Structure formats: C-alpha cells, structure tokens
Amino acid sequence: MRLFIVFIFWNIISESNVMAVVSDLGWGPTINTGLNLYVATNGNDNSDGSLKTPWQSITKAQSFIRSLKAGNRLPEKGVTVWIRGGRYQLLSTLSFTTDDKGTADKPIIYRAFKNEDVSLFIGKIIDPSLWKPLNSKARKRVHPKVNAANLRELDIPSFGIKNADEFPDKFINWSLFDLVVDDFRQPISQWPNPNENLRGVNESGFTTCNGSKDMVSFYYAGGGKPVDKDQTNEVDLDNSNRIDRWKKSMGSGHDLWLKGFWRIPWAATTVKVSEINSRENWIRLAANADNGMGSKYSPSADNAKTYRVGDGKEKWCVVNYLDEIDLPGEWAYDFKDKKLYYWPIKNQDKVTTYIADKTEAVVTLKGVSNVQFIALTVEGSQGNGFDLTNSSDISISGCTIRNVGANGINENMGSNNTFQSNNICETGSVGINILNTGNRPKLIPANDKVINNHIHHTGKMTYGYAVFVKNSIGITFANNLIHDIPAGGFSTMLINNCIFEYNEIHNVALKVSDMGAYYGYGGWSCYGNEIRYNFVHHLNRANGLYSDDGTSGKNFHHNIIQNAVKPFLFGGGHHNIGRNNLIIDCASSGSIDDRGIARFYFISNNFGKGVKEMKPDMEPWKSYGIELVKTYHYPDSLWKATLDTLWHPEWPNGCKLIDNVEVNSKGFSKPKNGRVTIADNISLMNVSDAGFKDYQNMDLRTTNTLILSKFTDLNSSFPLMGLQVDPYRTRIISRAESGGLHNRSEQGDPWYEDSLNR
Numbered sequence: 001m002r003l004f005i006v007f008i009f010w011n012i013i014s015e016s017n018v019m020a021v022v023s024d025l026g027w028g029p030t031i032n033t034g035l036n037l038y039v040a041t042n043g044n045d046n047s048d049g050s051l052k053t054p055w056q057s058i059t060k061a062q063s064f065i066r067s068l069k070a071g072n073r074l075p076e077k078g079v080t081v082w083i084r085g086g087r088y089q090l091l092s093t094l095s096f097t098t099d100d101k102g103t104a105d106k107p108i109i110y111r112a113f114k115n116e117d118v119s120l121f122i123g124k125i126i127d128p129s130l131w132k133p134l135n136s137k138a139r140k141r142v143h144p145k146v147n148a149a150n151l152r153e154l155d156i157p158s159f160g161i162k163n164a165d166e167f168p169d170k171f172i173n174w175s176l177f178d179l180v181v182d183d184f185r186q187p188i189s190q191w192p193n194p195n196e197n198l199r200g201v202n203e204s205g206f207t208t209c210n211g212s213k214d215m216v217s218f219y220y221a222g223g224g225k226p227v228d229k230d231q232t233n234e235v236d237l238d239n240s241n242r243i244d245r246w247k248k249s250m251g252s253g254h255d256l257w258l259k260g261f262w263r264i265p266w267a268a269t270t271v272k273v274s275e276i277n278s279r280e281n282w283i284r285l286a287a288n289a290d291n292g293m294g295s296k297y298s299p300s301a302d303n304a305k306t307y308r309v310g311d312g313k314e315k316w317c318v319v320n321y322l323d324e325i326d327l328p329g330e331w332a333y334d335f336k337d338k339k340l341y342y343w344p345i346k347n348q349d350k351v352t353t354y355i356a357d358k359t360e361a362v363v364t365l366k367g368v369s370n371v372q373f374i375a376l377t378v379e380g381s382q383g384n385g386f387d388l389t390n391s392s393d394i395s396i397s398g399c400t401i402r403n404v405g406a407n408g409i410n411e412n413m414g415s416n417n418t419f420q421s422n423n424i425c426e427t428g429s430v431g432i433n434i435l436n437t438g439n440r441p442k443l444i445p446a447n448d449k450v451i452n453n454h455i456h457h458t459g460k461m462t463y464g465y466a467v468f469v470k471n472s473i474g475i476t477f478a479n480n481l482i483h484d485i486p487a488g489g490f491s492t493m494l495i496n497n498c499i500f501e502y503n504e505i506h507n508v509a510l511k512v513s514d515m516g517a518y519y520g521y522g523g524w525s526c527y528g529n530e531i532r533y534n535f536v537h538h539l540n541r542a543n544g545l546y547s548d549d550g551t552s553g554k555n556f557h558h559n560i561i562q563n564a565v566k567p568f569l570f571g572g573g574h575h576n577i578g579r580n581n582l583i584i585d586c587a588s589s590g591s592i593d594d595r596g597i598a599r600f601y602f603i604s605n606n607f608g609k610g611v612k613e614m615k616p617d618m619e620p621w622k623s624y625g626i627e628l629v630k631t632y633h634y635p636d637s638l639w640k641a642t643l644d645t646l647w648h649p650e651w652p653n654g655c656k657l658i659d660n661v662e663v664n665s666k667g668f669s670k671p672k673n674g675r676v677t678i679a680d681n682i683s684l685m686n687v688s689d690a691g692f693k694d695y696q697n698m699d700l701r702t703t704n705t706l707i708l709s710k711f712t713d714l715n716s717s718f719p720l721m722g723l724q725v726d727p728y729r730t731r732i733i734s735r736a737e738s739g740g741l742h743n744r745s746e747q748g749d750p751w752y753e754d755s756l757n758r
Contacts, residue, residue, distance in 0.1 A: 025375065025398045025399075025400065025421065025422075025423060025728060025729055025730070026375070026398060026727060026728050026729060026730040027111070027112055027114050027115065027374070027375045027398065027728075028111065028374045028375055028397055028398050028727050028728045029727040031080065031107075031109060032077060033075070033077045033078040033079055033080045033107070033109060034075030034076045034077040034078060034079065034106075035068075035075045035078075035079045035080070036051075036079075036080050036082060037049045037050075037055070037061050037064065037065075037079060037080070037081045037082065038050060038051050038054035038055070038081075038082045038083075038084065038113075039054050039055050039056065039057065039058055039060070039061050039081060039082070039083045039084065039088075040054040040055075040056065040083075040084035040086070041056065041084065041085075041086035041087070041088065042056070043055045043056040043084075044056055045057055045060040049061060049064060051082075054084065057088075058081070058083065058088060058094060058110070058120070059094070061081045061110075062081075062096075062100060065079055065081075065100070065108060066099050066100065069099070069101075074102075074103075074106050075106070076105075076106065077105070077106065078102055078103075078105075078106040078107040078108055078109065078370075079102075079106075079108050079109065080109040080111065081108075081109065081110045081111070082111065082112075082113045083110065083111065083112055083113060083118045083376070084113045084116055084118070085112070085113065085116030085117050085118055086116075086117075086118065086119070087119040087121050088118070088119065088120050088121060089121050089122075089123075089125070090120060090121065090122045090362065092122075092358070092360065093122070093358075093360040093361055093362065093363065093364050093381075093383075094120060094362065094363045094364070095364050095366075096363070096364065096365045096366070096368045096371060097366055097367060097368065098366075098367040098368065100365075100368055100371060101367075101368055101369050101370060101371070102369065102370035102371055103369075103370050104370055104393065106370070107370045107371065107372055108370065108371050108372070109371075109372040109373075109374065110371070110372070110373050110374070110376070111372070111373070111374035111375055111376070112374065112375035112376055117377065118375070118376050118377060119376075119377040119378075119379060120362055120363065120376055120377065120378050120379070121354075121362075121377075121379055121380040122356075122358050122360075122362050122379075122380045122381045123180065123354035123355055123356045123357070123358075123379070123380030123381070123403075124159055124161075124354055124355045124357060125352065125353070125354045126154065126159075126353045126354060126355065128348040128349045128353070130154060130155070130158075131152040131153070131154055131342075131344075131348055132152060132153055132154070132155075133149070133152065133153070134148050134151050134152070134153050134341070135153065135337075135339075137252075137337075138151075138153060138322060138334075138337065138339070138341060141245070141249055141254070141322050141323050142322070142323075142325070143240065143323060143324065143325060143326045144240050144241065144245075145240060145326060146325065146326050146343070150328075150343050150344075151325065151341055151342065151343050152341075152342050152343075152344060152348070153339045153340065153341050153342070154339060154340040154342065155338065155339055156333065156338050156339060156340055157338050159355065159357075161177055161355060161357050162177075162357055162358070162359070163175055163176055163177045163357050163359065163382055164176070164177060164333065164335075164338070165335075166255070166335040167255075167257055167270070167272065167320075167335070168272075169271065169272045169286040169287040170269060170270070170271045170272070170285075170286070170287035170288075170289070170290075171269070171270055172267075172268070172269055172270070172462065173429075173461075173462055174405065174428055174461035174462060176188075176320070176333060177333070177355050177356060177357040177382060178355065178356040178357075178382065178403065178405060178428075179331050179340065179342065179353070179354075179355060179356075180353070180354050180355075180356060180379075180380065180403050181329075181344075181345060181346075181351050181352070181353045182346075182351045182352055182353075183352075183379070183402070183403070184403075184426075185402075185403050185426045185460070186329050186330070186331055186342070186345075187327075187329055187330055187331075188319060188320050188330070188331060188332065189318075189319070189320060189321055189322070189324045189325045189326075189330040189331060189332040190205065190317050190318065190319050190324065190330075191207075191242070191317060191318045191321070191324040191326075192204075192205055192206060192207055192317060193205065193326070193327060198234045198237065199232065199234065199237070202234070202315070203315055203745070204745070205317055205511075206315035206316060206317050207220075207234045207235060207315070207316060207317065208230075208234070208312060208313055208314060208315050208316070209224070209226070209260075209262075209293075209294075209310050209312065209314040209315075209316065210222070210223070210224045210226050210230070210231045210232075210281075210310075210312060211223070211224015211225050211226040211231070211294075211309060211310045211312065212224060212293040212294040212301055212307050212308060212309060212310040213282045213284075213293075214293065214307060215288055215292045215293055215306050215307045216274075216284055216285045216286075216287070216288055216289065216293060217282050217283065217284040217285065217293065218262075218282065218283060218293055218294075218310065218314070219231070219281050219282050220233065220234070220235045220243075220281055220282065220283055221233035221235070221236075221281035222281055223280055223281045223282060224282075224309075224310065224312075225309055226298075226309065226310050226311060226312025227298050227299075227309060227310070227311040227312055228311060228312030228313060229312070230312050233281070242323075243276060243278050244278065245323050246273075246276060246318075246321075246323065247276050247278065249321075249322075249323055250273065250276070252336075253336045254321075254322070254334060254335075254336050254337075255272055255273070255335065255336075256272065256273040256318065256321060257270050257271065257272050257273070257318070257319055257320060257321075258270065258271055258273060258283070258285070258316050258317065258318055258319075259316060259317050259318075259319050260289070260314065260315060260316030260317070261314055261315050261316070261512075261513075262289035262290070262293055262294075262314055262316070263289060263290055263291045263292065263293070263294070263295065263296055263314075264291075264295075264296055264514075265295075265512065265513035265514055266487075266512050266513055266514040266515065267290070267512075268463055268511070268512070269289050269290055270319065271285040271286060271287050271289050272285065272286040272287070273285060273286065274286040292306055292307035292308065293307045293308070293310065293314075294307050294308030294309055294310035294311075294314065295308060295310055295311040295313065295314055296308065297311060298310050298311040320332045320333060322334055322341045325341060325342075325343050327343065328343045328344070328345045329343065329345045330342075330343055331343070340355075354380060356379075356380045356381055356382050356403060356404070356405060357382055358381050358382060358383065359381070359382050359383045359405075360381065360383045361381060361383045361384040361385065361386065361387035361404075361406075361410070362378045362379065362380065362381045362383075362384075362385055362386070362404070363378060363385070363386045363387070364386075364387045364388075364389075365386070365387070365388045365389065365391045365394060366389045366390060366391065367389070367390050367391060368388075368391040368394065369391060369392045369393045369394070370393045370394075371393075371394055371395075372394070372395040372396075372397070373386070373394075373395070373396045373397070373399060374395075374397050374398055374399070374728070375397075375398040375399065375728070376399050376400075377399065377400040377401075377402070378399060378400070378401045378402075378404075379400075379401070379402050379403040379404065380403055380404070381404045381405065381406075382404070382405030382406070382428070383404065383405060383406050384404060384406045384407045384408070384409070384410040384433075385401035385402075385404045385407070385408045385409060385410075385424075385427075386401065386408070386409045386410065387410045388409070388410065388411040388412070388414050388417065389412050389413060389414075390412070390413045390414065391411075391414050391417070392414055392415045392416045392417065393415075393416045393417065394414070394417045394418075395417070395418045395420070396409060396417075396418070396419050396420075396422060397418065397419075397420040397421055397422070397728045398420075398421050398422065398727075398728030398729070399422045399423075400422070400423045400424075401422060401423070401424045401425075401427075402423075402424070402425050402426045402427075403426050404426075404427050404428065405427075405428035405429075405461065406427070406428055406429050407427060407429050407430045407431070407432070407433040407464075408422075408424035408427045408430070408431045408432060408455070408458065409422075409424070409431075409432045409433070410430075410433045411432075411433070411434045411435065411437060411448070412435045412436055412437075413435075413436045413437065414434075414437050414446065414448065415437060415438060415446045415447060415448065416446070416447045416448065417437075417446075417448045417449075418448070418449045418451070419432060419448075419449070419450045419451070419453060420449065420450075420451045420452055420453070420726070420728060421451070421452040421453065421726055421727075421728035421729040422453045422454075423453070423454045424453060424454070424455045424456075424458065425454075425455070425456050425457045425458065426457055426458075426460060427458040427459065427460065427464075428459070428460055428461040428462060428464075429458070429459060429461070429462045429464040430458060430459065430464045430465050430466070430467065430468045431453075431455035431458040431465075431466045431467055431482075432450060432453070432455065432466070432467045432468075433467075433468050434448065434450075434467075434468070434469045434470070434472055434475065435469075435470050435471060435472070436470070436471050436472065437472040437473070437475065438472055438473035438474050438475075439473065440471060440472070440473045440494065440495075440496055440614070441613070441614055441615070441621075442620065443473065443496070443497075443620045443621070443624055444473070444474075445473050445474020445475075445497060446472055446473060446474050446475050447474055447475075448472075448474075448475040448476070449475070449476050449478070450467070450475065450476070450477045450478075450480065451476070451477070451478045451479055451480070452478070452479045452480065452723055452724060452726055452728075452729060453480045453481075454480070454481045454723060454733070455467065455480060455481070455482045455485075456481075456482065456483050456484045456485070456738070457484045457485075458485055458486075459485060459486045459487055460486075463486040463487050463511045463512050464486070464487055465485065465487045465488050465489070465490070465491040465519075466482040466485045466488070466489050466490065466505075466508070467480070467482070467489070467490045467491070468491045468492075468493075469490070469491070469492045469493070469495055469498070470492070470493040470494055470495070471493070471494045471495070472494075472495050472498070473495065473496045473497050473498070474496075474497045474498065475495075475498045475499075476498070476499045476501075477490065477498070477499065477500045477501070477503060478499070478500075478501050478502050478503065479501075479502045479503065479720075479721075479722065479723060479724050480503045480504075480723075481503075481504050481505075481722050481723045481733070481738065482503065482504070482505045482506075482508065482517075483505065483506045483507045483508070483738050483739065483740060484507050484508075484510065484739065484744065485507070485508040485509070485510065486509075486510050486511035486512055487508070487509060487511070487512040487515050488508055488509060488512075488515035488516050488517065488518075488519045488542065488546075489503075489505040489508045489516070489517045489518060489519075489536070490503075490505075490517070490518045490519065491515075491519045491521075492518075492519065492520045492521065492522070492526075492529075493520075493521045493522045494521075494522040494523075494525070494526060494610075495520075495522065495526055495529060496525075496526060496527060496528045496529065497528040497529065498528075498529045498530075499529075499530045499532075500518060500529070500530065500531045500532070500534060501530070501531075501532050501533045501534065502533050502534065502717075502720050502721050502722070503534045503535075503721070503722070504534070504535045504536075504537075504721050504722035504723070504740075505517040505518075505534065505535075505536045505537075505539075506536070506537050506538040506539065506735075506738070506739075506740040507538055507539070507540060507739060507740070507743065507744040508539060508540070508542050509539065509540055509541045509542035510540060510744055510745075513541050515541075515542045515543070515546070516542055516543040516544065516545060516546030516548075516569070517534075517536035517539055517542055517543070517544050517545065517546075517561075517564070518531055518534070518536070518544070518545050518546065519543075519546045519548060520546065520547045520548065520551045520554055521548050521549060521551050522551050522610070523549075523550050523551060523552070523573075523606060523607045523610040523611075524550060524552045524573070524574060524607050524608070524610060524611050524642055524649065525552075525610045525611045525613075525614055526551050526552060526553055526554070527552060527553030527575070527624075527628050527638070528553060528624075528628060529553065529554050529555065530555050530557075531545060531554060531555065531556045531557075531559065532555075532556070532557050532558050532559065533558050533559065533717050533720070533721060534559045534560070534721065535559070535560045535562075535700075535718070535721040535722065536559065536560070536561050536562070536564065537560070537561075537562035537563055537584075537698060537740065538562070538563050538740060538741070538742060538743045538744075539562075539563055539564040539565070539743075540743050540744060540745045541565060541745070542564060542565060543564055543565050543566045543567070543568075543569045544559075544561035544564035544566065544567040544568065544583075544586070545559060545561065545567065545568050545569075545578065546566075546568075546569045546571075547569070547570050547571060547573050547576045548569070548571045549571050549572060549573075549595075549599070550571070550572050550573045550596060550601045550607050551571070551573045551576075552573035552574040552575055552576060552642075553573075553574070553575050553576070553628070553632075554573075554576045554577070555576075555577050555632065556568065556576070556577065556578040556579075556581060557577075557578070557579045557580050557581065558580050558581065558711060558713075558717065559581045559582070560581070560582045560584070560700060560718075560721075561581060561582070561583050561584070561586065562583075562584040562585055562586070562698075562700075563584070563585045563586065563743065564586050564587075565586070565587055565588075566586065566587065566588050566590060566591050567581070567583045567586045567588070567589060567590055567665070568581075568589075568590030568591065568592075568657060569590070569591050569593075570590075570591065570592045570593070570652060570655050571593060571595055572593060572594060572595040572596035572599065572601055572650075572652055573596075573652060573655070574636075574642065574649065574652065574653050574654050574655065575632065575634055575636075575653075575654035575655065576592075576652075576654075576655045576656075577632065577655070577656045577658075578590060578656065578657045578658075578660060579656065579657075579658045579659045579660065580659050580660065580710050580711055581660045581661070581711070582660070582661050582663070582700070582707060582710075582711050582714065583660060583661065583662040583663065583665050584662075584663045584664065584665070584687065584690070584700075585663070585664050585665065585687065586662075586665040586666070587665075587666060588665065588666045588667065588668070588669060589657075589660070589662040589665040589666060589667050589668045589681070589683075590657045590660070590668045590669070590678075591668070591669040592652050592655045592657065592668075592669065592670060592671055592674070592676050592678070593652065593669075593671050594650075594651055594652055594671035594672060594673040594674050596649075596650035596651060596652065597650050597651070597673060600650070601649065601650040602645075602649070602650060603643055603645060603649060607649070608642075608643060608649070611639055611642055611643060612643070616638070616639035616643075617639075621639070624638075625637070625638030625639050626638075634654055635654065635675075636653065636654055641653075648673075648674075651671075651673045651674035651675070652671060652673075652674040652676055653674050653675045653676070654675065654676075655674070655676045655677075656676065656677040656678070656679075657677070657678045657681065658677060658678070658679050658680050658681065659680050659681065659710050660681045660682070660710065661681070661682045661683075661684065661706065661707050661710045661711065662681060662682070662683050662684070663683075663684045663686075663687055663689070663690045663707075664684070664685065664686055664687050665683075667683075668681065682706050682707075682709075682710060684704075684706065684707075689704070690702055690704050690707060691703050691704040691707075696741070697735065697736070697741065698735050698740065698741060699718075700714070700718055701714065701715045701718050702714065702715070
C-alpha cells in the first residue's frame with residue numbers, strides 16, 4: 001500500500017530537501033485545455049476575456065462557460081480560467097451549481113496566473129480615516145498600564161455588519177465578526193493573554209477556579225475548598241485592580257463573558273457573568289455551565305450532587321473586553337457602545353484592514369463535478385472557505401485558505417474529491433471537515449484524497465480539530481503536516497476503510513484535554529481503518545493513537561509516537577491492534593481498558609444498535625465481516641460474536657499490543673477483563689540506547705538492530721513522513737520552523753507573537 005505515495009508525488013525528495021528552509025506553494029503543473037480565458041482586477045467585463053483584454057470578474061468567466069455548456073460548445077480538454085494577481089473582493093459567495101459542471105475529459109479549471117498571488121476575498125475593507133481616538137467614557141476603561149492614546153475605535157453600525165449582536169448568556173460556537181490586518185487575524189482581547197502563564201503553574205492563557213460555591217458560582221480567591229488547596233487570588237495578582245474594574249464596567253452596562261472548562265476538560269463553554277462579589281471572592285455566571293460547576297473528577301459538594309467541590313484546576317479566561325486590551329494587535333467589540341476598540345500594530349494608513357463578517361462560504365459548490373481550483377488564496381468569511389455539497393471529482397490544490405470563521409474546507413456528501421498541498425490556517429473551527437462521504441451501509445467508498453496539506457492554528461474560536469471526519473468510508477489521508485491545534489489532530493466518528501498514513505502531527509491538544517493525535521469514536525461498527533507510518537510527537541497533554549469509548553477495529557502499525565501521555569489508549573472497544581510501532585519518551589507505553597463494564601457497553605444500547613443498523617446478516621456487511629476476519633486474523637467471527645452476550649462484548653476482546661519497541665517509556669497496561677494480548681514488545685531504557693541519528697532535531701533513523709527487528713523499514717519510511725515536494729508544493733518547512741522540536745506548553749506560541757509584531 002505504500003506505493004500509494006508514488007502516484008501522489010512526482011518527486012520523492014532527498015534528505016536535504018526534507019529540511020528545506022521555508023514552506024512555499026507552487027502554481028501547479030501546466031494543464032493544456034482547449035480554451036484559455038483570463039480575468040484581471042484591471043480588466044473589463046465587456047471585453048473578450050483574452051490575455052490582452054481580460055474580464056474583470058470571475059463571475060463573468062463563469063457565465064461565459066455556462067453559455068458554452070448550454071450550446072454544447074464546451075471545447076475538447078475543457079477550459080482554464082487564468083486569474084491574474086490581485087485581491088478580488090466578492091460581494092457574496094462565489095457560487096457553483098450543476099450549471100458549472102465539467103466532465104472527466106473536459107474539466108473546468110480556475111487557477112492563479114503563473115507566479116501571481118490571487119486572493120478571493122469576501123471581507124469589508126476599512127478606510128483608515130474611519131478609525132477615531134477613544135471616546136471619553138471608553139478611555140476610563142482602558143487597562144491602567146496602557147496609554148489610552150494608543151487605542152482607536154471604529155463605529156460598527158455604519159458598516160452594516162451582521163454578526164454584531166450581543167452574545168447569548170451561554171454558547172460554544174463563536175458568532176462575532178473578525179478583524180484582519182495585512183492578512184493576519186488580530187487576536188481578540190483576552191485575560192490572561194494567550195502566552196501568559198500566571199505564576200508559572202497554570203496553562204498559558206488561563207487562570208483557575210478556587211473551588212465551587214454553587215451550581216453557577218465559583219471562587220476566584222479564598223473561600224472555596226478546591227482539591228488542590230490553592231486559593232491564590234490570581235485575578236488581582238498584577239495589582240491592576242482587575243476585579244473592581246470589571247465590576248465598574250459591568251455596572252455601566254458592559255457585559256462580561258468568561259470562557260472556561262467548568263466541568264469537563266474537553267469542552268469549553270463561554271458564559272456571561274451575572275455578579276461579582278469582591279467581599280466574598282466569588283463570581284456568579286448567568287447560566288448553568290452544563291452539568292453544574294466543578295470538575296467531574298472532584299467530589300460532590302452537596303447531597304443532591306448538583307455540583308462538585310472543584311479540583312482547583314478548572315481553567316477560564318476573559319474574552320472580548322475593552323478593559324483587557326493590553327498588547328498591540330488586541331481588539332474587542334463592545335455590544336453596548338457598538339464600537340470596535342483596537343490597539344493598532346502599525347500606522348493604519350500603511351496596512352490593509354478588513355472585517356470578516358459574511359456567514360456564507362467564500363466559495364460554494366452544490367451538485368458540481370469536475371471543477372478544479374489551483375493556487376488561489378481564499379479568505380475573509382465568517383463561514384467556510386470552500387463549502388462542497390453533493391459534489392464529486394473536485395480538486396482543490398495548492399491553495400491557501402485562511403482567516404475564515406468556520407472550516408477551511410467543508411465537504412458533505414461528496415466523492416472522488418482531492419484536497420492536495422493546501423495551506424490551511426487561522427480558521428475559527430476545523431481545518432478540513434468531511435461528513436457523509438461514500439455510503440457506509442452499502443460499503444461504497446468515497447475515494448476522497450486529503451494529501452500533503454499543511455494545517456495549523458485552526459479552531460481558534462471553537463477549539464476545534466485539524467481534521468474531522470464523520471459517517472464516511474474509503475478516504476485516504478496522507479503526508480499532511482498538522483500542528484498548533486487546540487484540540488486533536490485527526491478526529492473521526494463512524495468511519496470505515498479509511499487510511500491515515502505518512503502524516504506528521506505535533507503540538508496538538510493545546511487547549512483541550514482527553515484528545516489524541518489520532519482520535520477515533522463511534523462504537524463497534526468502525527472497522528477496517530489503517531493508521532500507519534505516521535510520526536506524532538511533542539504532544540503536550542495529548543495521547544498518541546486513541547480509540548475511545550468502545551470504538552473498534554482500528555489497526556495501528558509502523559507509527560512513531562514520541563512524548564505522548566499514552567501512545568496508545570484503547571477504551572473498551574474490540575479488535576484494536578497496535579503492532580510494530582516505535583514509542584519514545586512517553587509516560588506509559590500503552591493502555592487497554594475494560595471501561596465497557598462500568599459504562600454498560602451492551603447489545604441493547606447504542607453500541608449494539610450501531611452494528612445492527614448496518615444489517616450485518618445481509619450483504620454487503622455479511623461478507624465484509626468475513627473479509628475483515630481473514631485480513632486481520634481475528635479469532636472471532638464478525639458480526640456474530642459482537643452481538644453475542646456470551647462473548648461479553650462489554651470487554652475489550654481481540655485487542656492487541658504486540659511487537660512494539662518502547663524507548664524510555666513506562667510499560668503497557670492490561671485490563672482485568674477481556675481476551676487481550678500484550679506480547680513480544682521490546683524495551684530500551686534510555687533514548688541514548690536507541691542510537692537515533694539526531695534525536696534533538698527529531699531525525700529518528702537508527703542502526704539499532706532491536707528497533708529494526710520490529711520496525712524493519714524505519715530508515716526508508718521515516719523521510720516520507722510529513723510534507724513532500726509535489727507540483728503544488730515547491731519547498732518544505734523544517735521541523736524547527738514549524739516549532740516541532742519542543743512542546744508548545746514549554747514555550748509561547750511564536751505564531752501568536754508574530755501576530756503582535758507585524
């Protein structure tokens with residue numbers, strides 16, 4: 001199966017090229033079509049669309065191609081629309097429908113003209129003259145350590161901005177517009193600042209609760225009884241009189257919202273503050289923060305178990321408040337004043353500033369096929385970058401997708417689509433979101449390919465994943481580089497027969513706990529997935545390869561897992577197999593647990609129902625079960641055993657951790673119940689024993705015979721992990737440049753620092 005790499009890439013690069021200087025996208029291969037059309041910002045839609053007299057708008061080219069199709073005059077080999085360099089401000093989404101279909105032999109291609117940067121942009125540019133000095137009332141709210149003369153204000157209603165309504169009392173999904181300067185999203189004001197670590201003991205960007213008061217209140221200083229017994233008043237630690245300042249602003253009608261992990265460490269909720277009591281040191285929220293206050297892992301605080309004591313580590317921060325703008329680049333929108341307050345990073349006459357507000361995608365495709373997008377920058381929406389619905393044979397290659405409020409690429413009900421060598425960053429939610437592709441009940445694969453993409457700094461508002469896949473079958477994810485993600489890298493739910501190979505993932509789970517570089521969920525029917533030849537490292541708080549809550553049939557082999565909480569975590573599912581992997585510097589080597597007993601993983605609940613919905617006693621799932629047993633040498637029949645109470649499906653039957661190598665890691669954990677196998681693993685005590693070529697710089701090739709006895713092709717496969725040179729990606733970012741040589745928890749995020757210095 002590794003031959004798959006050959007047809008993806010025209011060049012298998014040398015060692016020196018793997019560590020090239022700077023990542024850069026190319027303009028792709030030349031594709032000779034039957035007709036070339038041209039668009040330029042200085043063109044004219046009344047011209048002929050030639051190179052000498054181009055059109056001005058992309059929609060004009062689109063309309064012309066529709067007329068060719070209507071007259072059955074689409075030329076042999078299709079049409080290319082060459083878009084000359086510049087920023088194309090779209091008044092609304094660039095929409096493609098069934099009228100825009102190409103065919104396999106007559107594709108329709110929209111691409112940047114060679115060596116010219118093209119931006120498809122749906123934001124609203126701000127005239128620099130519209131920024132004004134702060135009004136007298138706002139000046140009084142400015143942080144005491146900041147000169148109010150540094151800040152500017154912008155009157156929002158005059159722009160016709162839609163996403164400027166006051167936040168609800170409680171929410172998860174962000175609903176505010178965004179501010180972008182010189183193509184870089186500006187950070188919304190926050191306390192503590194994203195790179196600020198209070199007292200050197202907290203997570204950067206957060207303070208902590210000091211115990212619960214009741215269902216909706218917590219102590220910020222002395223008064224509570226947190227498990228950690230730490231009642232330091234971190235809110236007023238810097239002597240900026242923060243609590244009194246907040247109370248004064250709230251008293252003037254300027255509502256305050258806190259973003260926090262009030263109950264569970266994998267889901268943040270933003271809630272409005274209803275009251276602050278500075279005499280007794282507590283803050284009351286305006287809404288129940290989902291299941292009450294206090295970590296679910298701390299003791300109950302009352303007999304009715306309506307809330308918990310709190311472990312003292314429930315983290316929270318303030319968001320979007322004028323009072324907490326204390327660094328250049330920060331901004332906040334005040335719902336009462338209807339003004340955007342901002343500390344400019346540069347003279348505003350010398351930068352391009354825009355507001356991203358429209359909730360529709362920049363580019364939408366519905367019922368479209370055989371259309372390609374090459375080397376375009378797509379940006380400036382509060383919706384998705386590309387949004388594909390019921391579309392097939394779509395290619396998005398060599399594009400930059402950034403500064404969007406939702407997902408970079410969003411696909412629903414598609415097939416045969418290719419997303420290759422794109423740079424995706426600064427999304428409010430997920431980098432690439434794929435839903436309902438292929439047909440699981442009929443085992444019809446989607447045949448999508450997600451290859452060679454650089455995905456980083458996604459989930460900025462919702463703490464989302466880099467890639468999320470749900471209810472899909474038959475997708476290949478290869479050679480993607482994923483890093484600096486608040487949640488997990490790949491997150492999957494209800495998938496089959498997907499391949500994850502040669503990807504590199506580091507610095508994930510920066511905000512959210514109980515995550516994995518690869519995370520699988522969905523129960524007993526999710527078989528046939530291969531997770532192989534991936535390099536996951538510097539994972540902060542994350543697990544490496546995680547099959548959660550009964551999810552079954554995952555095959556993890558020939559992966560490298562470095563510096564994870566647990567390299568493997570199999571949470572109660574069946575037939576999860578980890579073999580021939582290399583484990584380095586992990587707190588443990590792997591864990592198989594039998595949580596299904598306590599959590600009632602029975603045939604009568606969703607676990608059994610999920611299998612029954614596939615009609616396993618009928619084709620094609622009947623033969624599929626037989627094929628899986630034969631391929632993976634399961635000792636049990638599928639699906640008969642799975643639905644047999646005597647087989648004890650609540651146990652992690654059939655799970656294995658075999659033939660792995662652990663280096664400076666802490667051993668494997670086996671459950672009390674279940675027919676599981678942990679055998680033939682090799683342990684090396686120290687990293688120095690492994691003989692890695694350059695461990696400091698994460699070159700893990702080795703001459704160690706023990707490692708090579710289990711991972712025989714390590715030295716040849718390791719250079720193929722991560723981004724590769726192809727026609728759309730001309731250079732590769734090094735691990736040092738992507739920040740892949742250390743845990744981000746040990747240092748601030750350089751990307752954030754850059755945003756404050758541009």
